[in-house]
Amino acid sequence: MLGAVRDALPSPRCLPLARRLPAPWRRLRSSAHPRRWFGSRRRSPPPLRRPVVSPGGGGARSRGSRRRGRAEAAAAVPRGGGSAMALWERGAGGAAEAGEDAAEGPERGPPLLPWDHFSAWLHCVCVVGFDLELGQAVEVIYPPHSKLTDKEKTNICYLSFPDSNSGCLGDTQFCFRFRRSSGRKASVCCFLDHLDRDLPVYLKKDPAYYYGYVYFRQVRDKSLKRGYFQKSLVLISKLPYVHLFRTVLKQIAPEYFEKSEAFLEAVCSDVDRWPPPIPGEVLHLPIMGVVMKLRVPTYRDKPGTTPIVQNMHQADAQISMTLPTVHEVDLFRCFCPVFFHIQMLWELVLLGEPLVVMAPSPAESSETVLALVSCISPLKYCSDFRPYFTIHDSEFKEYTTRTQAPPSVILGVTNPFFAKTLQHWPHIIRIGDIKLPGDVPKQVKVKKLKNLKTLDSKPGVYTSYKPYLNKDEEIVKQLQKGVQQKRPTEAQSVILRRYFLELTESFIIPLERYVASLMPLQKCISPWKSPPQLRHFSQDDFMKTLEKAGPQLTSGLKGDWIGLYRHFLKSPNFDGWFRSRQKEMTQKLEALHLEALCNENLVFWSQKHTEVETVDLVLKLKNKLLQADREHLPVKTDTLKKLQAHIRDIILALPDDLQDILLKTGTT
Structure with missing residues (x-):
């Protein structure tokens, strides 16, 4: 997005601050903070460069050899990946177009070398x-x-x-x-x-x-x-x-x-x-x-869809x-032994509760853990999860200690030793050998933890947890009917994935609606002040919104939704989700602030202020450009070009000696 801007406007970070400022401003800063501004002789570390090894083993190549290697690597990309390669090279800062090894740096990234594709x-x-x-x-x-x-x-x-x-x-x-x-x-x-x-x-x-x-x-x-x-x-x-x-x-x-x-x-x-x-x-x-x-x-992408477009x-x-998917597992096959309890399992995962999956083999263990993590999609599971965990794992002591409450993590285990070691965990899922499609699983009640003594215990869910929501009998009947009619397991997985998706969206929409209301109005954004802050998240205010705009608008499930939300707001999943939304909205405010700056007559402003203040403005605008690039702010390309033009016009309105200094130091 900023390739053109970067080419015309090199980063001032590559020069000492003393060389970026006009002489009077340098003296002012130097006298005020001599050591802070100019006392350090630390240099930036050289750009990372991986030693290139040929498939046969060999050592590092010469610079010329590296250039040839990049050309060979680019030529070797299948034709179907042409547009991808173009974007990759743009992401590398256009170094391939510049044709220079010197183009490396934190903003541009190193040029592609052999094994970078790998x-x-x-x-x-x-x-x-x-x-x-x-x-x-x-x-x-x-x-x-x-x-x-x-x-x-x-x-x-x-x-x-x-x-x-x-x-x-x-x-x-x-x-x-x-x-x-x-x-x-x-x-x-x-x-x-x-x-x-x-x-x-x-x-x-x-x-x-x-x-x-x-x-x-x-x-x-x-x-x-x-x-x-x-x-x-x-x-x-x-x-x-x-x-x-x-x-x-x-x-x-x-x-x-x-x-x-x-x-x-x-x-x-x-x-x-x-x-x-x-x-x-x-x-x-x-x-x-x-x-x-x-x-x-x-x-x-619309959640729940996996579009494959024909490539001409x-x-x-x-x-x-x-491949219809790159990441999904066979959801129904994994949940088949315990699908009578899928709604309760969804709640446990949503709330970040400690969960252990005990299975006879790593295949069943890893697939079930991955299925659990994916059941709250499109929410991200923000705690740790281990599809396969052994007694030799470096975190074994951390996760099995009895001196503190079990952490928020999902573990998949197969060793019988864990039946005793993890007996104090509050929620345990016992998976037997996963059966072939067509076998009708028997309904198994939730068992008490005291009944779990060995890994050979009967399959089921061992917990004292009481779900907040009433059980949805319709999804269970639908899946049972599919098993009796020998519906393909892929179709069963689609039904189950859609059910989880609708349940998660019904739960998260009220939160999305409330968090959006924390965004300041656009009229509060002033180009001459820092962007306004988001309003504070109030649990009480959010709970008040649920009466008229709660999950009942999109879900027919009854139960203690308020209790479920209160529990969720204390979970790692809420913390991760809210941090992500905060970041997105803060970036949006920064982008709107940039647009407000671009709509001002900055040249007229600079004519009413001192040269030092004008240079300070130029440097701040430059930093805004760098921030937009570094943080991938949602800013239109036209806005960035307009800001670049403002910087150029401000500099051209300054005396010739300042123009020369600012132009030479890459401020435009």
Whole structure:
């Protein structure tokens, strides 16, 4: 959005303040605060640059080699990703157009290098094997330059293998989530983080966590001392695209176990040719002879829809498969063992209550936890959740201590040891083996926690929680009828997802309406004052609005809605949602303030004020431009161009010596 503005208006941050100001103003500031303004000799750190490693291993390349590498990487992008590549290069600050390595910086971002395409999707690929002396061990990390701390490697080792008595013979797929080590440097691909702003809130990356997507194989092998071949292929990513990476592993893992490391290098090279994951674009992702067609959702999409638009740049004959979703799990299959209690589970997740899912295998555990987290969509689940959690996890003591109340977290476990360790948790879901579609589940009453003694206890929900809302019998009958009529599980999942969506929207609309009323009126915005603040959120005032504009307008469910709201307002999910809305509205106020400034005659104002005040205004306007770019303010391009013209006109009205200084220092 600000590419043209940045080209014509370089950032003043790249110059010392002393060089940005006219001589009289410099002297004034220097005498007042000599050390504050000019005493520090600290320099900005050099821009991050990742050593580039070839697929075969090699060391860092020369500057010329890097330029050639960028050209090769750009040329290798499939034609279907052309528009995506263009946006990516614009997001990098136009460095490709400028043709300079010197274009790097915090506002522009580094130019694309080999493996930057790969890093937009994955952090690395790991192979975890079993060693008789060491136990689980990371055998391969690819690309070789990928960084993982020892703590992260240990977590990956234990989370990549089943931790239960089920045996898991054959092939098993599941996923886990683990905390990144503190003190890690920012990724060299952080300039792509602006893509996050167009994602729905529940798909935005959490910089504190990684996802691990696992394909585990365990087969008998008499040639090995242990008698079994045990190995996991693991994709480590910041992206919560469960369905996409599950599909990728299905394509590559079986062949990898036959062909080993050379095949893995070819897979990573394919991923490095993928276009960036731009929300709203139809992407074609080639992987070992297969082309996947998919679309990453945007926040503008109507909730509950998964549009796939035909891409005219690539013939459908070349598409091997179309993914209807990148992130959704089979909701009905996951909830089938406990679907009589889905409404109560929705309340528990909404309120951020501590939940444990006890399952016989990591596959059932991880899918059920992900289904629980997604049931309050489009709200984001703001607490921690672990689709698969083991006794070796680095947060095991933190989450199992009895010295304090259980934290707001959802854990998926398989080890029988947890039946005793987590017995003090208030809400436990016991999942048996997930049955095939067509089996009619029996209605199971909510059980008391004292009845849960071992992991082998009967499936069900163990809690003393009393739901705020009356049970919706209609959705239960509809799902039961679908099972009896052998309705496809995909159709059952659509019904269930729509039910959760309507329930969540009915709950959140009154909150949205009230929070919108906290926004100051536009007439309160003055160009010569700071933007006004949002009004304070009052729980009592909000509760008063529910009588006439509550959830009863959109939902037929009866019950204690007031009690549910009071509980929700104390939860981490409300805190996360309200912070997000605050940020959006504050940015809107900043954008309106910018528009108000642009509508003023700033040249006339500058003629009535001193040169020092005029220069100060120019610098403040420049900072406004930088803020609009940095925070992605919802400002029209015309407004930004108009503000740039104001800055230029103000400078041209100043004496020649000041013009020269301000023009040279990149103030226009």
